[in-house]
Amino acid sequence: MSRPKKFDRNLIVIGAGAAGLVSAYISAAVKAEVTLIEAGNMGGDCLNTGCVPSKALIQCARIAHWARRAGQFGVCVAEPGIDFPGVMRHVRASIEQIAPHDSVERYTDLGVEVVQGQARLVDPWTVKIALNSGGEQTLSARAIVLATGAEPIVPPLPGLENVHYLTSETLWDRCAKLDQVPRRLLLLGGGSIGCELAQAFVRLGSDVTLVEKESRLLPREDREVSEALSHALKSEGVNLLTGHEALAFIGKPNRIGGALRLRNAEGEIEVTFDEVILALGRRARTKGFGLEALGLVQGGKLETDAYLRTRYPHILAAGDVVGPYQFTHMASHQAWYAAVNGLFGGIKKFAVDYSLVPRATFIDPEVASVGLSEGMASERGIAYEVTRYDLDDLDRAIVDGAAQGFVKVLTVPGKDKILGVSIVGENAAELIAEFVIAMKYGLGLNKILSTIHTYPTMAEANKFVAGNWKRAHAPEWALRWLKRFHRWRRG
Secondary structure (H helix, E strand, O other): OOOOOOOOEEEEEEOOOHHHHHHHHHHHHOOOOEEEEEOOOOOHHHHHOOHHHHHHHHHHHHHHHHHHHHHHHOOOOOOOOOOHHHHHHHHHHHHHHHHHHHOHHHHHHOOOEEEEEEEEEEEOOEEEEEEOOOOEEEEEEEEEEEOOOEEEOOOOOOOHHHOOOEEOOOHHHHHHOOOOOOOEEEEEOOOHHHHHHHHHHHHOOOEEEEEEOOOOOOOOOOHHHHHHHHHHHHHOOOEEEEOOEEEEEEOOOOOOOEEEEEEEOOEEEEEEEOEEEEOOOEEEOOOOOOOOOOOOEEOOEEOOOOOOEOOOOOEEEOOOOOOOOOOHHHHHHHHHHHHHHHHHOOOOOOOOOOOOOOEEEOOOOEEEEEEOOHHHHHHOOOOOEEEEEEHHHOHHHHHOOOOOOEEEEEEOOOOOOEEEEEEEEOOHHHHHHHHHHHHHOOOOHHHHHOOOOOOOOOOHHHHHHHHHHHHHOOOHHHHHHHHHHHHHHHO
């Protein structure tokens, strides 16, 4: 495996999801010769089976939920009828409308060569492509970015082969064939995907059971956040089974539906279903690209350094295939580092900044966080103070009928430096952005408090939590002096 004296391209990118698209775009912007290879649909999981379709489904479910709540606002509306094929038409239309952003035509216009086919590394510098149109093409590159994404985890549970299970990728094709929502839906996994789908389907009319092995949902988040999330799902009718371990599926081949046997602290139970969705997380997609033969993958894991370089420094990875955060915004963030380090790493390289990674779960009320939770801080032995503001006091939340949730901020004891923020409430994923910027540039709660926030908005909650911190840290000696000063001024 000798290094070629000449290369066909400066960079080859394998995979046209968020990480691959951004890597290719950046490379073309700096006038590198770049080829982007994708075997499936452009846009990857996010556009086709992840973020876009799930958020379109959530919006349909939210509208049905608000129609049921209309009477609280003096608007008389009959119980909404759910046209499930119509819901799925909205999902498909959303994908189709956004697809041009990630299309072959757009990236070709940006200066990227797009090749549609299955890529396989035959040596550290050479990629062989089995073209979708037939035939093969072989290209060499000075640097290669692996952006092959991730795939749903399918557990080795007994009997799974006897039930027609769905995943976050396959449920959309299945739903497109249904005349109505599944009557009894089982979701296995209480992470973000499971929680979002559980609420969406219960609002659309399914009887939903959500099973989670751990004692609480979203275990990485603040415990108070998990409790608020559980309350929201239960209040809408989700049968929530935390602390339940899946043992085996019971079903018959080629027949829809079945049952799942579970074990909890008190014994075993069975839950029946018409449809079951596995939402147990995602693992790196590494097979079929020639990575094992080059020693890039061990135990299914693609190892990289702080600069996203593999054991071959000119082969880099970005996005879900490398982690550690499987978010679209993280994939785009890593893509800059992968492209720049691939093209210019011999001159100057950059370690990925993982210091501030916002997280969001798009249920209602939304959940968003950045930095440390109380649990994380305690585990790491980091001292902190907690300041919170409850949204039932916020004018805009009250008039919008969204007066539930809170803003919770962790700070350095005695100082306004922000260590972490958790928000539960309407538009939490939007509200968290102000705190991300503040933490990024070292702005404390005093700076947020001194910033004008439009009235009436949900964003005022950020200012009010800063105000709560300020009141709790007002110097008593100064206030006593001021009281005497004003008494003296009165004469």
